[in-house]
Amino acid sequence: MPIQGRTPREAAQRFCDHVNHVLARTVAETRLVVFELPPRIQVAFRQAGQPIAARVHTRFGPMGLYLGQVCESIRTSDSLYTLRTIEYKYTLTPGDANEPVLRWEYIREPPVGAEWSRHHLQGPVQLQIHGHTVSLNDLHLPTGYVCFEDVLRFCIADLEVPPLSEEWDQVLRESYERFRIEFGR
Amino acid sequence: MTPLPLDLQSAIEQGELTLEQLRELIELEAKALGLTFDEAVHRAKERRLPHNVIGADLELLVQLLPA
Numbered sequence: 001m002p003i004q005g006r007t008p009r010e011a012a013q014r015f016c017d018h019v020n021h022v023l024a025r026t027v028a029e030t031r032l033v034v035f036e037l038p039p040r041i042q043v044a045f046r047q048a049g050q051p052i053a054a055r056v057h058t059r060f061g062p063m064g065l066y067l068g069q070v071c072e073s074i075r076t077s078d079s080l081y082t083l084r085t086i087e088y089k090y091t092l093t094p095g096d097a098n099e100p101v102l103r104w105e106y107i108r109e110p111p112v113g114a115e116w117s118r119h120h121l122q123g124p125v126q127l128q129i130h131g132h133t134v135s136l137n138d139l140h141l142p143t144g145y146v147c148f149e150d151v152l153r154f155c156i157a158d159l160e161v162p163p164l165s166e167e168w169d170q171v172l173r174e175s176y177e178r179f180r181i182e183f184g185r
Numbered sequence: 186m187t188p189l190p191l192d193l194q195s196a197i198e199q200g201e202l203t204l205e206q207l208r209e210l211i212e213l214e215a216k217a218l219g220l221t222f223d224e225a226v227h228r229a230k231e232r233r234l235p236h237n238v239i240g241a242d243l244e245l246l247v248q249l250l251p252a
Contacts, residue, residue, distance in 0.1 A: 009200060035200045037207050037249045044242055049189040049197040051214070051242035066238050070248040087248055089241045099236045111231060 003179070004080040008073030011081045012041040015071070019043070019148065022175045023054075025165040026152045028065065030054035036073075040086065044068040053093060058159035064093040065155065066100070067148055084108075090151045092159075099124060104146045116140035149176040186217040186239060207249055214243045226250070 003018070005011030016034035023032070033046040045052050045067060053064030067090055071083040087107045091100035102123045110118055120140035127134045149172045155161040156168060165171065189197075189210070196206050208222065215225030217239050225234070229247035234240035 013200065033197060035197050035202050037202050037204065040249045042245055042249055044245065046197065049194040049210070050186050051238050053238050064238070066241055068241055068245045070245045087245060089245060091236065091238075091241060093237070103236060103241075 004076070004082045006080060008038055008041065008081045009036055011073055011083050012036055012043075012071070015083055016043055018175070019067075022149065022152070022171055025171045026163055026168045027056050027155050027161050028054035029164070032067065038073070040070055040072050041083070042068070042070050053091075056155055056159070056161045058155070058161050060094070060159065062095055063159070064091075064100075065151075066091040066093070067151070069148075088146075088148075090146065090148060092151075092155075101125070104143060104151060106145060117142040119143045119145055147176055147179060149179075187213065189213060204251070207246065211243065211246050211250075214239050214246065218243070 003011055003015045005014055012034045016032050019032050023030070030045050030052070032043050034041055034043045036042075045054055051066070051068070053066045056063055056065050069088040070086040072086050073081045074084050076082055085106065085108065088105065090104040092102045093100040100123060102121065102125075104121055106119045108118065110116065117140050119142060121136070121143050122140065123136050125136040127136060127139075153172050156163050193206055193209055193213075196202050197210075202210070211225060212222045215222050218225065218235060220228065225243055226247050228234045229244045232244065234244055
């Protein structure tokens with residue numbers, strides 16, 4: 001089923017419901033909340049309206065997972081509305097640290113004059129390049145479009161977050177394929 | 186961050202904000218970062234907000250403002 005709806009609101013809610021369905025079977029039961037201000041919608045973890053991170057337990061200790069996305073509703077030729085990603089931010093923050101150790105970001109329209117890759121990875125990771133210490137926060141490491149399924153898979157496969165169901169791998173594969181084909185990412 | 190007014194919480198849960206409510210939410214999140222509304226919007230567009238959860242969310246919220 002494509003992420004479409006007869007109204008932008010319906011399309012947005014379907015998207016949010018689907019991601020929550022995947023989350024609850026993989027890493028977190030924390031709920032994404034969607035709201036719209038037409039023609040755009042925002043999706044993020046919220047509690048009492050405030051943005052929060054989902055708590056996940058990794059092999060390194062507890063971390064906060066933030067998933068946030070802005071989409072725009074586009075009316076298709078058959079009078080349905082589909083969603084197009086305007087920006088996403090996926091971050092992982094250790095414990096009560098002040099900043100994420102990893103940030104996957106995408107922005108459809110970078111600021112005027114910005115020449116860096118629209119899809120990139122950043123974080124306070126130190127790189128040694130010819131005797132220079134360079135922070136990954138000062139670079140925009142290209143990534144290509146990163147699906148939220150990829151971040152959840154990273155949490156389970158690499159950070160060893162205990163999956164919430166035995167079918168987590170299938171859940172992520174099916175979700176990824178569905179979005180690749182039908183969501184047009 | 187100070188608790189959101191109940192009507193704003195309700196609007197978020199209902200899934201639809203007015204422009205005024207969006208501005209209110211931005212202002213509250215900006216205040217949590219020690220910024221005014223205008224400062225937050227300016228820094229969001231320049232991607233100079235803190236990278237914590239509120240900063241990340243604020244940058245996304247600014248994308249909903251009319252161009």
